[in-house]
Amino acid sequence: MVGFAFPGQGTVRVGMGGWLRRDPEAAAVLAREPLAELCARGPLERLVATDVAQPVVTAVNLAALAVLAARGVVPEVVAGHSVGEVSALCAAGVLDVDAALRLVGERSRLMASVPGTGGMSAVMGLPVERVEELVTAVSTPDEPLVVGLENAPDHIVVSGAFPAIERLTALATDARKVVALKVGNAFHSPLMAPALDAWAAVVRATPMAPPRVPVVPNTTAEPTTDPDVLREALIEQLTGRVRWAATMARMSDVDTWVEVGDSKVLAGLMRSAGLRCASMADPATARRLEPVG
Template structure:
């Protein structure tokens, strides 16, 4: 059994997608992303500038283009997943891998998601909290929140790695109160994703998702907001819409993926591979040009 996992927006960097651009199959996907995007994505991935690349309007399409290029390379070599999951915006790439949507639909939907989210007022941010349990972070976030200044757990990345998301003022209060945390790091993001502050984009996002040509998945998908494998299209659609403001249950998703013999991080990132290794799951990252040889050896054994 093999699982494909797809990274999200936080993995963008200048130079991403390098070897995938040089691959005939991967390069074709990146050129298609350029054609369907308001401005060339591949050039932005290759050369930046970084402030423009990390902007939500560009970061989500950039990550998705690299994810889909890596997926195309794997498919060309005959590798197929038995289960898929994606981290935040990476969930759309996972749905493409499961056959829910084709490449063009995925690129267009991610573009719509990015535009809707980037159009919201920048009233909040996110911070990674290390060394505290989810339950303790929830308690502190509730104490730090105030009317009009929400703060919630946006992502459960691992047992002791939680991301809070919400208003800047609430994050400041949280940081001051969370002295027992090993480390708190402000994330370089343009807003408070996976929090109530994204509510203004939900209606537009729901309309975009429900009007897209979607099909039932060919294999199980593990949505972020449920962390439970499903092949029910209605469940997948509802979860994809809810994900905009809902919590990413990645630590629980990894436990579901632990039944796989090995996983592949499908994109130019090693972030999810590192997380999965903490759960004892072998994961090959497509960030390395040698990934195909490594994966072939694993499959052979």
């Protein structure tokens, strides 16, 4: 069984997609997203902005997907990390390329419009149960803090109000380290709620086909082919938790994962969880995979 995993916003960097721009199938996809030109030259300050990073990463993901499709390599299950979930829906046939790019464009615009009153920090070396205890101890109704992402059993990202993050950092003396992330806001937290209604309207207005293969949504970590479940999960993901560690554990029967994009982040997480995962950041990966049929 082959699974495709699609990286998210945090993997953006100057120079990403370099070899993909030289591939005709991939280049045709990149040409559909004008912001993709920023990949080659930056500047980094502009590239990492939410309203740029999300469309750029999605374009690169879908360009890598086009390379695999042209070689007859298709997935039997798909998942995406955060905004990468939209790429996964495209790989499953739920969305076409143009619809996926439009949807991510709206998502990034809405998220960037939320006032930046919060941030995110990675808590390393503690299980999610302990981080949840810390979050409960420091969070208040006016200064909320939640577990935003479970990237691995000992790599948890908290998301919320800056004062609450400061309180958690001071309290988490048993953590290996707590690292502030360079992000524009508190993604996957209640602070994204101002964008939720508009995002829900956009998602519900977007035509979606039944998936050809199971999709593992971030908020449930359970594979599904139910279009209604996928639609609601995509909406809830804006303020909800990315359960990536649970996704990896749930899909341990997949023989080979492929990180589809220009990143090795998910491949690293999956290998640390004992899963076999290749990355499309290596141009040779596509040549090594066996076509289906």
